[in-house]
Each structure stands twice: as C-alpha cells, then as structure tokens.
Amino acid sequence: MYSIQKILPSRFHDKTGFTRIALVNPVIIIFLCAILMFTALFWSSLGLEHSSKPTAKAASALVRRINIPYFQNSAVPFNQTSIFWFGSVSSSDNSVDVRMGYNNSELYVDLHIMDRYLWYDPNAKAPNLTKGDTATVYLSTTQNGSNAPDQNAYKFVAQVDWYQPRAHYQQAYRGNGSTWTLSPIAFTSVSGWRGTGLNGKEDSGWTMTYHIPFSSLGRSGSPAQGTPWKLGIKVHNQDNASDTPLSLKWWPETENDGVPSSWGALVFGLSTYQAPQTTNNATYTVRNGLNNQVVSDGMVGGSLGCYNHGLNRWTGMGGQSYPAATRINIQNEWDISDFNCFSKFYISFPLTSLPAGKGVVSAKVTLHEYGGSATKGVHTPSLIQVASVNQGWNPATLSWNNAPLIKENISRTVVNSVSNPTSFGQPYSWDVSKALADAYAAGQPLRLVFYSSDSPYNTGKYFFSSTLGSWGAVSRPTLQATLGHVAASSAASVQSSASRAMLAPAARGQQIALGGLALDTQQTLPPAKVDEHLLYFAPLLILPAPLFFLLWTLRRRRLLRHR
Known part of the structure; x- marks a missing residue:
C-alpha cells in the first residue's frame, strides 16, 4: 500500500504561519483587557467606585421574625418581654398583643386581646x-418547618372561661x-378577662x-441562643350565642394551620448585628428639614389623651389618624381594659442621601422625650x-387598624419619666444597625415602629415628632448612620444573643445591662481595620505573566519570519 502525502508549496506554509502570528495580536489584546477588567472589579470590591443612589433589589418572601429575651432561672417578667401584634380593634373584631420570653425551663407566651363581647x-x-x-399557639422545633404537621410540630389550644378549673x-x-x-x-394556660361578664355582656378584652x-x-x-423555631398564633372570636362566623385572626398573615413552613420565625435570644470590615468610615445624619430631607412619621392608638374625647373607642379608635402631630405618645400596660391608652409611633427615614455601595458600620435613632403621663412624683421607667x-x-391616614406589622424586633432602651423638663427634651437612642443594613441593601427607606411592653398604669412617654417647628429642629427624630468602604471578603452577619433583661430605674442616659451589653443596642461588634491602599497594588502582581507571554510571542514571530 502506498502512503499518500499532500505536499504543500512553501508559500502555503508561510501563509499558515503568518495566520497564526496574525492571530496573536487580538489574543494579547483580549488577555490584557481581561486583566484590566479584573483590576477594575477588584477596586470596585473595595468600595472605590463613584457614589450613586441605592437601587431596589428583588424582594424575597417575607418571614416575620421575633427575637425573644432570656431570663435564665428567673420567672419571665411581663414588662420585659418582646412584644408584637396583629388584628384590628372594632365592635366585632380583635386586636392582639403577643408578649414572649423564655428561661431555662419554659417558653412564656402571653396574649392580650381587645374584644368587646x-x-x-x-x-x-x-x-x-x-x-x-x-387562642392557639403553634410551634415547630425546626428552623424551616414542614409542609404538614410532623412530630416536630405542636399546637396548644386554650379557651377563656369564667371561674371553672382550667383542665378541660x-x-x-x-x-x-x-x-x-x-x-x-x-x-x-392561665385565663383572664376584663369587663362586666361573659356570654352576652359588654367587656373590654381577655388574656391568655x-x-x-x-x-x-x-x-x-x-434551646441554644440563636436557635430558630417556627411560630404561629391563631385567635377565634365569638360575639353571640349563635356563634355568627367572624374572621379568624392569624399571625403571621400567611399562616396555615397544617403547614408549619408557613409560620413565622421565633428566635431564642435578642438580635445583634456584626458590622462588615470597613475603611474610610463616615457618619451621615438624616432628619426632617435637614438638607431638604423629608422624614415622615405618625402615631396610632389613643394618643396623648387616651382617646377620651367622648368618642366610642370601639368604633373610632381603630381608624383614628393624627397627621402632622408635633408630639406623640408611646404607651402600653397590663390592664387590657385601658387599651384606648395604648399608643405606638411609626417613622420612615429616606436613605437617598446615603452613598451607595458602602457597608453599614452602625446606626442609631434618637428621640427627645419632653414629658409623660406618669403620676406626679412617681417615676416609672419604660422598656x-x-x-x-x-x-x-x-401619614395622613395611618391608624391602629391599617398600620404595618412588625418585620423584626431590633433593639430596646429604658426610658425614664421626665424629672427636669427642658424645652428641647431629653435624648434617648436606639441601635438600629440591623434594620438600616437590611433597608439599605434593599434600596428602601428605613421604616421603624416604636412601642413599649409596660405593665403599670400611667407609663406614657411623650416625644417630639418630625413636624416639630423649626425652633426645635434639633429635637426632631434623628438617624445617624456610619458607613464605610467594605473590605474584600467581608460580609455583615446577624447573630442572636440571649441575655437576661433587668428593668430598674435609671438616670437619663443610663442603660440597663443585658448580659454585659447595653440594653438599647444590638451589640454592634467592631470590625477589623484594613489598609485599602496596600490592596491597590494586588492586581499588579499578575502583570508579569502577560508581559512574559507578550515578549515570548514577539520573539517567536521574529524567528518565524526569518525561516
């Protein structure tokens, strides 16, 4: 057999070699462009890009989260629990306050329910x-729950009663x-009620x-501190002997009796925030009227006068708004019959004045207290x-019944009764680092609600709002946010830390110890410092490789031409 070979003329060999050589230039260009792109991305990761406004990101499914305090071997104190709420107040509806805490032996859940009949x-x-x-309390001892009630899922049902034994x-x-x-x-389960009697008489509410x-x-x-479970609450309401169907009240609103994965998150321990590693930190101030910023806020509930204006609290309080109120009240108590005195304060800070692409180091909101509803001579601190x-x-229509629910409880501060009133009030601050980090990452305003878990009567604390006149602009609610360039490989993380809360009278500015942490913070942990200037030269370390490749290619090209 013959082996046939196709012998090309020398000019075809030269042309092929030339083609290979000609392709080298674009390859080198592409390679060098890749190096430059890597360098740009590397510098961008250090936060060296130009500032721009935050942009909204796609929202993930909301899971409401409640972080509850730990009290070791002590009984869980009612006025130091974490509190959240759901429902609405009317003649035929229920509004529910839920308080929770735990110690070494038990989980404490308290429901205070506004109910007319x-x-x-x-x-x-x-x-x-x-x-x-x-009322029904649902628990799953797993983090994510399941699609049907499994052996980790529990529910505890309890009905209000007159004076009968609780066993049945x-x-x-x-x-x-x-x-x-x-x-x-x-x-x-321990049942209680306030009013004139059950099964037909008018009342104020009940507790479980x-x-x-x-x-x-x-x-x-x-459970270990930071352990997440699933939690759900359901309240059934009956207002007459025929049990006319009324809507069930659920928390969270997505809860399904038979689907534990649809419940909210219960986390053992109070929230803490760990800041990312940053450099070149700067603090920014957001306040209504400052640099043309617009901060909106509003109060819901009984306001400063416990809704005592000759109005029917069952038909009026739930829909009452207080637009442009310059003074607001934050108040709660154990006695559910005084629910018309309960008040909360909502506020929204725009974040458009903050530069984009930074890391949140810390943030706090300061309110100025100028008075309260305390009995003269009696000083009652409020958590x-x-x-x-x-x-x-x-803000023009915000009311008790349409106000947004809690996404996650963030921090707490003990506020004392005013002893020496001043024109500008006494400042108190709350750590909102975790809340700001979440809002900043989502490109949304920082939306917050302030409330109390008080037990005694007459504990209202009065603060100035964002609509206070220009004479008191410095006493308007103020956000102070510290941001910095995020170092490479750094990321913010949220932890849970459980500590025992000890509520006691404190002087202005004094904070209650919470296991070594200040009660009004989330323990914003200090990040490590990084010198970003040393990192500027990191991309240059790989430049010798493409330069060597370029020199080798040029030398080979000259050799090919001389063949």
Missing part, C-alpha cells in the same frame, strides 16, 4: 374548644406526619398566658422597643 362554653367537663373566644379548657396536639393528633403534652415546659417538647432545657417594618404608609 366574650363567649365561652360553660360545659366545664367537656367544652367545645372550636368555638368561643379561643386547654388541649395539646402533635403532628403525626400528615395531620394533628390529640396528645397528653403538659402545659399550663401559656407556660410551655421545654421538657414537654422533648428537650432537657432551653421602649423598636422594630423594622417592611411596608410604607400614608
């Missing part, structure tokens, strides 16, 4: 717990993988307190808390 089943031996004024007015259930089954799980031992959930003690809110509102 209270009904229960008087059959003390076998009451029907699917009717009447009944409560039931516990556990999941079996597909549905709920009645289970002899030990827990305690749960004590759920961790041992009943198969645990030897409290005022702040939470983030995930939606906007209209």
Whole structure:
C-alpha cells in the first residue's frame, strides 16, 4: 500500500504561519483587557467606585421574625418581654398583643386581646374548644418547618372561661406526619378577662398566658441562643350565642394551620448585628428639614389623651389618624381594659442621601422625650422597643387598624419619666444597625415602629415628632448612620444573643445591662481595620505573566519570519 502525502508549496506554509502570528495580536489584546477588567472589579470590591443612589433589589418572601429575651432561672417578667401584634380593634373584631420570653425551663407566651363581647362554653367537663373566644399557639422545633404537621410540630389550644378549673379548657396536639393528633403534652394556660361578664355582656378584652415546659417538647432545657423555631398564633372570636362566623385572626398573615413552613420565625435570644470590615468610615445624619430631607412619621392608638374625647373607642379608635402631630405618645400596660391608652409611633427615614455601595458600620435613632403621663412624683421607667417594618404608609391616614406589622424586633432602651423638663427634651437612642443594613441593601427607606411592653398604669412617654417647628429642629427624630468602604471578603452577619433583661430605674442616659451589653443596642461588634491602599497594588502582581507571554510571542514571530 502506498502512503499518500499532500505536499504543500512553501508559500502555503508561510501563509499558515503568518495566520497564526496574525492571530496573536487580538489574543494579547483580549488577555490584557481581561486583566484590566479584573483590576477594575477588584477596586470596585473595595468600595472605590463613584457614589450613586441605592437601587431596589428583588424582594424575597417575607418571614416575620421575633427575637425573644432570656431570663435564665428567673420567672419571665411581663414588662420585659418582646412584644408584637396583629388584628384590628372594632365592635366585632380583635386586636392582639403577643408578649414572649423564655428561661431555662419554659417558653412564656402571653396574649392580650381587645374584644368587646366574650363567649365561652360553660360545659366545664367537656367544652367545645372550636368555638368561643379561643387562642392557639403553634410551634415547630425546626428552623424551616414542614409542609404538614410532623412530630416536630405542636399546637396548644386554650379557651377563656369564667371561674371553672382550667383542665378541660386547654388541649395539646402533635403532628403525626400528615395531620394533628390529640396528645397528653403538659402545659399550663392561665385565663383572664376584663369587663362586666361573659356570654352576652359588654367587656373590654381577655388574656391568655401559656407556660410551655421545654421538657414537654422533648428537650432537657432551653434551646441554644440563636436557635430558630417556627411560630404561629391563631385567635377565634365569638360575639353571640349563635356563634355568627367572624374572621379568624392569624399571625403571621400567611399562616396555615397544617403547614408549619408557613409560620413565622421565633428566635431564642435578642438580635445583634456584626458590622462588615470597613475603611474610610463616615457618619451621615438624616432628619426632617435637614438638607431638604423629608422624614415622615405618625402615631396610632389613643394618643396623648387616651382617646377620651367622648368618642366610642370601639368604633373610632381603630381608624383614628393624627397627621402632622408635633408630639406623640408611646404607651402600653397590663390592664387590657385601658387599651384606648395604648399608643405606638411609626417613622420612615429616606436613605437617598446615603452613598451607595458602602457597608453599614452602625446606626442609631434618637428621640427627645419632653414629658409623660406618669403620676406626679412617681417615676416609672419604660422598656421602649423598636422594630423594622417592611411596608410604607400614608401619614395622613395611618391608624391602629391599617398600620404595618412588625418585620423584626431590633433593639430596646429604658426610658425614664421626665424629672427636669427642658424645652428641647431629653435624648434617648436606639441601635438600629440591623434594620438600616437590611433597608439599605434593599434600596428602601428605613421604616421603624416604636412601642413599649409596660405593665403599670400611667407609663406614657411623650416625644417630639418630625413636624416639630423649626425652633426645635434639633429635637426632631434623628438617624445617624456610619458607613464605610467594605473590605474584600467581608460580609455583615446577624447573630442572636440571649441575655437576661433587668428593668430598674435609671438616670437619663443610663442603660440597663443585658448580659454585659447595653440594653438599647444590638451589640454592634467592631470590625477589623484594613489598609485599602496596600490592596491597590494586588492586581499588579499578575502583570508579569502577560508581559512574559507578550515578549515570548514577539520573539517567536521574529524567528518565524526569518525561516
């Protein structure tokens, strides 16, 4: 057999070699462009790009999150619990305050429910717990829950009663993988009510307190600090003997009785924030009227006068708005019959004046207290808390019934009664670093709500709002945010830290110790410092490689030409 070879003329060999050489130039150009692009991206990661306005990012599914305080071996104090709420107030509706905390042995859940008419089943031996004024607490001891009630899912049902023994007015259930089954799980429910009587008479509301031992959930003690569970709350309302159907009240609003994954997040321990590593930090101030900034706020509830203007609190308070009020009240108490004195304060800070692409080092909001509802000579401190809110509102129409729910509770500060009033008030600050970091990353305003978990009467704390006249501009609510260039490989993280809260009288500016941390902060941990100027030269370290390749290619090209 013959081996056939095709022998090309020498000019074709030269042309092929020339083609290979000609391709070298664009390859080198592309390679060098890649190096320059890498350098630009590297510098950008250091925060060296030009400032621009934050832009909104795609929102993920909202999971409402409640961080609860830890009290070690002590009983959980009512006025130091974390508090959140849902529902609305009217003659046929319910508004619910939920307070939670835990110690080494049990989970504490307290419901205070505004309700005009209270009904229960008087059959003390076998009451029907699917009717009447009944509350249900749902728990899943896993982080994400499941699509059906499994062995990690529990629900605790309890109905208000007159003076009957509680044994038959409560039931516990556990999941079996597909549905709920009645289970002899030990827990305690304590019922209370305020008004003239049950089953037909007019009242003010009722309470239900749960004590759920961790041992009943198969645990030897409290969960580790930072442990997330799933939580749901349901309230059934009955207002007449025929049990005319009324809407159930759920928290969160997406909750489904048989789908634990739809419940909210319960985290053991109070929230803390760890800042990213940054350089070139700068502090920015946001206040209504400062540099033409517009901060909007509004009060909901009973205001400064406990809604005592001869108006019907059942038909009027829930929809009452206080647009442009220059003074606001923050108040709560144990006695549910005084719900017309309860007040909260919402505020929204625009973040458009902050440069984009930075890391949030820390942030605080300062309010100025000028007075209160305390009895003369009696000084009662209030544990005022702040939470983030995930939606906007209209200050002209903001009311108790349409105000946004809590997204996540952030921090707390003890505020004392005013002892020496001044024209500009006494400043108190709350750490909102975590809330600002979330809002800043989402390109949204910083939306917050301030509220208290007080127990005694006459604990209202009065503050100036953002519409205070120019004479007191410095006393308007103020956000101070410290931002910096984010160092490479640094990322902000949120941790949970549980500590015992100890509420005691404190002088102005003094803060209550919370396990070594200030009660009014989330423990913003100091980041490590990085000298960004040394990092400028990092991309240059790889330049010798393309230069060597370029020289080698040029030399080879000359050799090919001389062949």
